[in-house]
Amino acid sequence: METNCNKMEDSDEFMELYIQDGVLLNSAPATYMNCINTTGTLLITEYLNSNKTRYIEWKPNDVTIDSDVQDQEWAVVNTVKGRNRTFSGSLPPESSNRSKYIKINFKDIKSFRVARSSHKLTFYDGKSDPICTFTFLHCNCDSFVGCLKSFMRTALAKRDKHLFIVLDDYLDTPETNRLDKSFAELDLFQEQPSDLMWRFVKNFQNKPYETTMEAFSKLTDIGRKNYSPTNEPSVSGNLENSMLSVYRGPEHRYMDDEVNELLNRSLEGVDYSLSTQYEYVPKLPERKEPPRGTPLTIEQWKTLQDNEGRIEDVEPIKAIIFRGGIDPALRKEVWKYLLDYYPWNSTHEERSKIIEKKKAEYYTMKRQWSTMSQIQEDNFSDFRERKSLIEKDVRRTDRTLDYFSGDNNPNLEVLYDILMTYAMYNFDLGYVQGMSDLLSPILNLEDNEVDAFWCFVGFMNKVSLNFDIDQAGMKEQLQHLHTLLEFLQPELANYLDHHDSGNMFFCFRWVLVWFKRELSQEDTTRLWEVLWTGVPCHNFHLLVCIAILETEKDALVGNNYGFTEILRHVNDLSGNLNVDAMICRAEGMYYQIREAEHLTNNIRSILGLPLVNGTTDTNDSKEASPLTSTDVSNDLQSCSLEAIGDEEVQCDRAINLSYL
Structure with missing residues (x-):
């Protein structure tokens, strides 16, 4: 692997085929250890020498980058691609720093792996360790990989659908050359002959019969050397020793017998050397959609409680709720269990004590912010920011609902108080836009400030990761x-x-x-x-x-x-x-x-x-x-x-x- 530009003359012309900014270097050869965890630019370049050698290059941010890629917005894909800039003679100033580049010759890449998150890309040279690993910070690497695959033949590994094997070395074999040549002679498609050949090879592993028949359907005549008594071509049985012909005007061309054999082998399901590179993915089983049921009723709810109000077998209740929901008249009580306000195995007496305890805790936290003096608030910037955001969100939360409609609606004040108290309860998280949406239906149903607060706490415990600042x-x-x-x-x-x-x-x-x-x-x-x-x-x-x-x-x-x-x-x-x-x-x-x-x-x-x-x-x-x-x-x-x-x-x- 060539990791710098020492073997390249600065006067060589080169073209930048693809550029991707915001790429973090995770691993690299020992020479570049000081660049690990550094952000830079990843490129695909082509040196316009006699061989038109292509490279994957990476340069750290301290190397000058063109002004036209400096202005980066938060767009989903922040990429400059296909610019095809060509440099020759006196190279731009950045070329003096090309010794800082990491360069990977295409010929040295034997495989590359795309992480399941599609943000990490690793290149391998066939040895035990990877060549380099990159993380795409501003987007996924799909666009870069798509460009890369347009310059090299690849195939998915059989046992890892995220690993791409570079197949260029496989092209120079008698079988593939014969297949390539024969398709070129047939001139059935507009694609390049090699593209057609590889598409055929890739498709027939998953659908051997359909793929081969598709190729045959492009031919005007498919027959055997020995015709049937009716002089009609026969396609039944083994196609071995068959003759495939295509009419092209007055000409009548014949397909090579050896290529004909390759097609026979694909039909017969015989494994051949290239097919092992492709993964067969079984179909999903037939989908069955169970019908919805009826809501949990008050009678069912009472039946599932013992004399002291305990619910010891919770799963049947959850199954009923999942299948049909809850009777609206019962929601107010059952939601407290689903949102961990009440333990499922609590008694009537224990729940009464829980209510008193939770009520005291709530008003203690509420007093902490509601009794804050103006001087305290002026000296507490985080508090002021959260208070301002809550005020704005409350004014526009579900105002079309009767429960929150109109001016000076007291329910809006309760909504505000609960959100402010939660910001005090969980100050590390505070308040994030969207929380008012989660509280609104709970308050509307419970219609009680304390009960709604603790149910909201239970809901936030389930989804709090949605509101982390780093997302x-x-x-x-x-x-x-x-x-x-x-x-x-x-x-x-x-x-x-x-x-x-x-x-x-x-x-x-x-x-x-x-x-x-x-x-x-x-x-x-x-x-x-x-x-x-x-x-x-x-x-x-x-x-x-x-x-x-x-x-x-x-x-x-x-x-x-x-x-x-x-x-x-x-x-x-x-x-x-x-x-x-x-x-x-x-x-x-x-x-x-x-x-x-x-x-x-x-x-x-x-x-x-x-x-x-x-x-x-x-x-x-x-x-x-x-x-x-x-x-x-x-x-x-x-x-x-x-x-x-x-x-x-x-x-x-x-x-x-x-x-x-």
Whole structure:
């Protein structure tokens, strides 16, 4: 591997084929250890010598970067690509610093691995250790990898769909050369002959019969050397020794017998040398969507309690609630259990004591902020900022509902008091926009300041990671959402990846406030109580997201929507979603996943299912080396947040506010 420019003359012409800013260097050869954990620019370059040698290059930020890439907005993909800048003779000033570049010759790359989060990219040279590892801080690496794959032949590894094997070395074989030559002679397609050949090789592993028949269908005549008595060509049985011909005007060309044999072998399902590089993914089992049931009734609730009011068998109650929700007359009481205000096994007497204790605690915290003097407030900037934000949000929260409508509405004052008290209760988190959306339905239902506060605390304990300042919790959930979508709807996931939407940011609002902005107040309460049960799995709300996306798949793909159109379409769904249909479809997806033969530990971990062999080797946090099967450095989820710094935090906050 060539790691500097010593062997290159400064007078050599070179072209920058692709540039990606904001790329963190995680690992590199020993010569560049001082650059580890440094942010820089990743490039694909081509030196216009006799061989047109291509390189992957990385330069640290202390090397001058063109002014046209300095102005970076918080766009989803912050990339300068395809600029094709050519330098010759006297190179630009930055060329004097090219000795600082890390350079990887394309010929030295034997494989590369894209982390499941799509933010980390590792290159391998066939030895035990990786050449270099990079983390893309401002976007995922899909666009860069797409450009890279346009310059080299690659194939997915059979046992790791995130590992790409470079196949250029495989091209120079008798079998592939014969196949390439024969397709060129047939001239059936507009693509380059080699592109056609590799597309054929890639497709027939998953669909051997259909792929080969597709190729045959392009021919005008398919026959055997020995015709049937009716003089009609026969395609039954083994095609061995058959003659494939194509009419091209007056000419009548014949396909090479050896290539004909290759096609026979593909039909017969015989393994051949290149097919082992491709992974066969089994189909998902048939989906079954259980029907919705009836809500939990007062009679059922009383029956499940003992004489002292204890509920010892909780799971049947949760199952009933998941299947049909809760009778509206019973919600006010049952929500206190679902949100951990009351323990399930508490007695009537114990709950009375809990109420008194919680009431005292609440008013103690409320006095801490409500009795603060003006001088104290003037000297407490964090408090002033949170107070101002709460005041603004309360004035615009659910004002169309009767419970919060009108001027000088006392319920708005209670909403404000609860949020201010929560900021005192959890001062590390404080108040973040969106919390008022979560409190509003609870206060509307409980209609009691103390009870609503402690139920809100229980809800926030379930979703508090959504409101972390670095948005790590939201990023993780959106990554998990994409992983589940890849498993359930790979075509849609692939479409989003290629339309600047693989980050799933358009689902940000759904995940942040659990569809509160998309549903009516009644539908919100029905969905929330289902999700609070934790049935049938962890992160069920992500399956609800996918259920909606699956329903809208035809609209998104059919209209060829990009990120902006997808975001607009998703926002327009507000008020037009069927809660029961969403839950039914999501539940069907869960059972479909659980019964799938190719279920991975990564999916199991997201849904809280038991892991196979007690290992988490498919989890993003530890990427297995494709060459040594040992753990390598942590992925973006565990290491890059510290390196990202304030710029991305501000970016994420901007996304948060803009989506709300």
